[in-house]
């Protein structure tokens with residue numbers, strides 16, 4: 246049994262309201278916690294980038310479910326590697342809207358890029374690099 250990190254990007258079919266995002270996060274947190282999947286979802290309208298960490302088969306199953314979700318398209322897996330330790334162990338699903346003022350009070354809101362953890366995991370730098378490219382829209 247090995248732990249994997251998946252990172253994918255996708256394009257939303259519509260602009261998500263705060264309520265829709267909250268709803269998605271609540272459901273995702275519940276389900277991810279039950280599968281011991283952790284991670285982070287970033288939304289920069291219209292783009293998503295999500296990091297999923299957990300047991301390989303469970304992450305793969307969840308990714309396949311997410312991939313078929315009709316609310317987004319162009320789902321591209323850009324990173325898939327076994328990991329020794331998790332970068333988001335505390336988050337069943339952290340969340341960040343790059344335009345963050347509006348929903349900064351949502352539980353799980355993260356300043357991951359601005360405030361790196363005290364003890365970054367080995368792949369922290371790789372994830373920061375991908376997130377920075379995402380933020381600057383150079384991933385697409």
Ligand SMILES: Cc1cc2nc3c(=O)[nH]c(=O)nc-3n(C[C@H](O)[C@H](O)[C@H](O)COP(=O)(O)O)c2cc1C
Nearest residue numbers: 272273274276277293295310311312314316317338
């Ligand atoms: C961008 C995006 C990210 C998502 N992330 C998750 C997630 O981390 N966990 C989750 O359970 N569902 C997530 N979903 C929702 C799933 O696609 C799916 O609707 C959900 O898992 C419920 O599926 P089920 O009713 O078949 O169990 C996400 C959907 C989108 C559009």
